[in-house]
Amino acid sequence: MPPLTKAFFNGKIIPYQDAKIHANAAVFKYATAVFEGIRAYWNSDESKLYVFKLVEHSDRLVKSVALMRMKSAFDSAYYQDGVMSLLRDIKPVTDLHIRQTVWVDNDGSMWADSPVGCVVIATPSGRPAGYDAGISMQVSSWTRINDQIMPARIKCIANYHNGRLASMQARQDGYDNALLLNSRGKVAEAPGACFFLVKNGVPVTPTVTSDILESINRATIIHLFKEQFGLDVEVRDVDRTEVYMADEAFLCGTAAEVTPVASVDRFPMKKGRGDLTRALQEKWEAITTGKDKAHPEWRTLV
Ligand SMILES: Cc1ncc(COP(=O)(O)O)c(C=O)c1O
Known part of the structure; x- marks a missing residue:
C-alpha cells in the first residue's frame, strides 16, 4: 500500500x-x-x-x-x-x-x-509532534494577516507565508511553534491550527472575527465540549496574558488534531497536559476512528 x-x-x-x-x-x-x-x-x-x-x-x-x-x-x-x-x-x-x-x-x-x-x-500520517508531552509556543512578533489584507478565514495558500514566517522564527528561537496575535493585539491562532485555553474548568477560544481560519475542528470541539462534557466554550477575544495564566491550552485542527500546549513564552501551563485536554483527546480518537459510534455523519467509510 x-x-x-x-x-x-x-x-x-x-x-x-x-x-x-x-x-x-x-x-x-x-x-x-x-x-x-x-x-x-x-x-x-x-x-x-x-x-x-x-x-x-x-x-x-x-x-x-x-x-x-x-x-x-x-x-x-x-x-x-x-x-x-x-x-x-x-x-x-x-x-x-x-x-x-x-x-x-x-x-x-x-x-x-x-x-x-x-x-x-x-x-x-501519525499523530502530530507533541501529542503526548505538549508543545512550547512563542507569541510571535509577526502579526496575523487580517481581513483587510487577505481572507484569513479560508485556506488560500498565499496566507501561509504569514504563518510560515512566524513558525520559522519560533523554531530558530528554540520553540516548537508560534502563536500569532491579530492586528488588534488579541490572540488569533497558530500557523496551522486554532487555539483554546482552559481556565477554572472553562474552555475559551477566539471568535471567527479574530482573523482565524474558520476551522472545522474548532467547531467540532465546541460541539463536543457541550455534548460530551456539558461545557459551554467561551468564544470571545483572548488576551495574551490570559494565555500566560491559563490552566491548560491546546491547538486544534486537521493536522494538529488536539495538541496540548505545555508552555507559551516559557510560562508553563499550570496543569501541563491537563485533564480536560487529555479527556478531549480520548474522545477525539474514539469518534474519528469510529470506535465510538457517535456522529456517523462525520465519518465517510471508504
Ligand atoms: C491557519 C490554520 N488555522 C486553523 C486550522 C484548523 O482548521 P481545520 O480544523 O479546518 O483543519 C488550519 C488547518 O488545518 C490552518 O491552516
Missing part, C-alpha cells in the same frame, strides 16, 4: 510522479491556489478507513475557490469523489493526511481565473 504511488489529478487517478504543473502557471507566479487538509483514520478493530468530515472540507473548498475568484464548475461532490476514488484505488490501511488543492492552471497572468485544476494527494 504506499499511498504516494498515485494521485487524483484533474479527474483521473495517475502515477504520483506525473502529478505536475507547468512552471509558467499562474499558481507558480501568483500563488493562485486554495486547498483543504483532511484526515482519514484507520480503525484496526474493524479493518475500516473513515474520512473525517469529508463533506464539510469539500464544501469549504468550494467557498474558497469562489472567494478567490477562480472560475470553476467543480462542486463539493467532485472534490469528495476525488478523495474517495483515490483512496479506493490505493487501499490504505493506515491513518492519512489528505490534501485537496485547486489552482489556476493557465500560463499565468495575475488576473487569470481559469481553467482550474484539482489534485488530491494522500500521505500516511
